[in-house]
Amino acid sequence: MALPKFDVLCPDSLDEACDMLESHASEGIKILAGGTDLLVNIKLPVIAPRAYVLESSTSQLVSTHSEELWKDHSGPLAPPSPAYLLSLHRLRNELERIEELPDGSLLVGALTTARTLQMSELVRLKWAALAEGADALGSPLVRARGTLGGNICNARPAADLFVPSVALGAKLGVVSIHGYEVIDASEFALAPGKTRLQSGQILVEIVYPASPPGTGSAYYKLAQRKALDISVVGAGVRLTIDSLLKITSVSLALGAVGPTPIVAKTVIDVLLGKKLDDSTLKLAATAAASDATPIDDHRGSALYRKQMIEVLTRKILTTAYLRARRSL
Amino acid sequence: MKKIISLTVNGKVVEVAVEPGRTLLELIRDDLNLPGTKLGCGLGDCGSCTVLMDGIPTFSCLTLAIQAEGCRIETVESLSQDGHLSKLQEKFIEKGAIQCGFCTPGMLMTSTELLRRNPGPDEHEIREAISGNLCRCTGYQKIVEAVQGHSEEGEK
Numbered sequence: 001m002a003l004p005k006f007d008v009l010c011p012d013s014l015d016e017a018c019d020m021l022e023s024h025a026s027e028g029i030k031i032l033a034g035g036t037d038l039l040v041n042i043k044l045p046v047i048a049p050r051a052y053v054l055e056s057s058t059s060q061l062v063s064t065h066s067e068e069l070w071k072d073h074s075g076p077l078a079p080p081s082p083a084y085l086l087s088l089h090r091l092r093n094e095l096e097r098i099e100e101l102p103d104g105s106l107l108v109g110a111l112t113t114a115r116t117l118q119m120s121e122l123v124r125l126k127w128a129a130l131a132e133g134a135d136a137l138g139s140p141l142v143r144a145r146g147t148l149g150g151n152i153c154n155a156r157p158a159a160d161l162f163v164p165s166v167a168l169g170a171k172l173g174v175v176s177i178h179g180y181e182v183i184d185a186s187e188f189a190l191a192p193g194k195t196r197l198q199s200g201q202i203l204v205e206i207v208y209p210a211s212p213p214g215t216g217s218a219y220y221k222l223a224q225r226k227a228l229d230i231s232v233v234g235a236g237v238r239l240t241i242d243s244l245l246k247i248t249s250v251s252l253a254l255g256a257v258g259p260t261p262i263v264a265k266t267v268i269d270v271l272l273g274k275k276l277d278d279s280t281l282k283l284a285a286t287a288a289a290s291d292a293t294p295i296d297d298h299r300g301s302a303l304y305r306k307q308m309i310e311v312l313t314r315k316i317l318t319t320a321y322l323r324a325r326r327s328l
Numbered sequence: 329m330k331k332i333i334s335l336t337v338n339g340k341v342v343e344v345a346v347e348p349g350r351t352l353l354e355l356i357r358d359d360l361n362l363p364g365t366k367l368g369c370g371l372g373d374c375g376s377c378t379v380l381m382d383g384i385p386t387f388s389c390l391t392l393a394i395q396a397e398g399c400r401i402e403t404v405e406s407l408s409q410d411g412h413l414s415k416l417q418e419k420f421i422e423k424g425a426i427q428c429g430f431c432t433p434g435m436l437m438t439s440t441e442l443l444r445r446n447p448g449p450d451e452h453e454i455r456e457a458i459s460g461n462l463c464r465c466t467g468y469q470k471i472v473e474a475v476q477g478h479s480e481e482g483e484k
């Protein structure tokens with residue numbers, strides 16, 4: 001399967017990258033990280049070859065993603081492939097890193113691959129939901145190339161690194177020629193494939209709040225097979241408990257049950273100040289299901305998804321609570 | 329516009345001019361004449377195009393040649409030395425882990441990396457490692473046995 005014509009720009013620094021994005025904005029330019037979403041979309045008619053779109057509809061010159069899932073390549077209104085790809089591969093030294101900051105938070109560079117996240121003992125110990133998202137993503141080959149930044153910016157509602165990042169309360173550090181900006185992961189996605197990222201902006205780092213004693217997290221993906229499948233439902237949670245084992249903070253995110261990863265807000269009221277016993281678990285599961293707006297599709301019906309949200313919510317809460325107790 | 333990149337392929341430094349849209353797979357097969365690496369789906373699903381890039385199993389069909397600049401690439405052609413197949417290749421033959429052979433180069437590269445990182449993998453670890461490499465013929469069992477058989481006897 002051949003790729004259409006485009007030019008690839010290879011900046012040696014972030015400043016150069018920002019300048020290039022700005023100066024080629026009008027011709028259509030897309031950032032290339034691992035390419036596991038972008039190159040598939042360009043090869044399939046999800047992002048149609050430029051010439052085709054120019055002929056069929058001259059007004060369709062948008063450089064954002066189509067609404068389609070990464071593999072559903074149906075729509076005739078696919079946006080044109082960009083004239084330029086800005087490859088970040090020379091910025092690996094700068095943007096591929098995992099670092100615990102002095103305040104205990106975790107900084108992950110946008111080019112860090114799912115494979116590297118999986119292999120990091122630090123991430124698995126203190127930000128387990130992120131490690132488990134990485135475990136669930138695609139296959140070993142996809143994890144070797146697919147990056148955290150690409151997973152978040154691609155903004156699929158089922159994205160296996162994005163959903164746990166929302167649960168963990170991540171902050172996204174973004175640069176452009178106009179400077180540095182921080183965006184909450186929970187507010188980043190607007191619709192499938194659409195984000196708050198303005199043209200000219202690059203996601204450079206993702207910062208996860210500290211994981212003090214009494215904190216635990218978990219992510220679980222339900223799919224029809226273990227490798228190479230998109231979730232029917234995904235769910236991630238982070239919670240903190242006090243010495244009496246009562247929950248003092250909690251954040252739960254759901255994937256594949258709405259147009260973007262969803263923060264389950266009613267769960268918070270159910271859980272705050274409580275120990276995690278059977279009746280609380282049950283209430284929390286029902287609350288989570290009521291927060292979601294799943295649809296019927298070939299991966300599962302809306303009803304099935306609602307029921308599975310309950311099952312997954314119980315599962316991840318139990319796991320995260322256990323981890324929180326162990327870390328007290 | 330073509331770009332000149334330099335990379336190491338099977339131990340040799342090569343400098344080539346590539347079209348920006350050229351995949352690493354096309355570079356390896358068509359420009360460097362190393363046809364061992366196969367094109368299956370072209371979309372990251374099957375793993376028949378797997379090579380090692382800086383030691384990591386990588387689908388060359390979804391990697392631009394330009395993205396591999398400065399990297400160390402190993403293809404299936406690097407496994408045999410002076411006309412002798414590697415131990416792992418011998419095991420694939422001995423255990424019947426090859427039928428049509430189309431997945432074999434990718435399977436070999438993925439398993440080679442697994443064995444470097446984990447010389448004595450158990451069945452679960454082997455199945456997990458090759459879960460991005462599809463095989464339509466063998467049902468995987470023979471491939472698992474070949475990798476296991478190799479690790480029982482140790483590296484050549």
Ligand SMILES: Cc1cc2nc3c(=O)[nH]c(=O)nc-3n(C[C@H](O)[C@H](O)[C@H](O)COP(=O)(O)OP(=O)(O)OC[C@H]3O[C@@H](n4cnc5c(N)ncnc54)[C@H](O)[C@@H]3O)c2cc1C
Nearest residue numbers: 033034035036037038138146147150151153159160203372
């Ligand atoms: C076979 C296969 C299976 C897959 N399975 C899964 C799965 O199970 N779960 C899952 O979540 N995903 C899956 N994916 C999708 C994909 O692998 C992941 O979303 C991956 O994390 C994307 O990262 P990337 O670096 O490859 O992104 P790219 O393809 O390089 O980029 C994706 C998008 O983000 C933009 N972008 C990338 N980096 C930045 C940045 N730093 N700043 C601004 N914009 C940026 C790009 O312009 C593009 O629009 C699969 C893909 C394939 C091919």
Ligand code: FES
Nearest residue numbers: 368369370375389
């Ligand atoms: S040909 Fe590359 S993954 Fe199928």
Ligand code: FES
Nearest residue numbers: 427431463464465
């Ligand atoms: S031997 Fe035929 S695909 Fe594996």
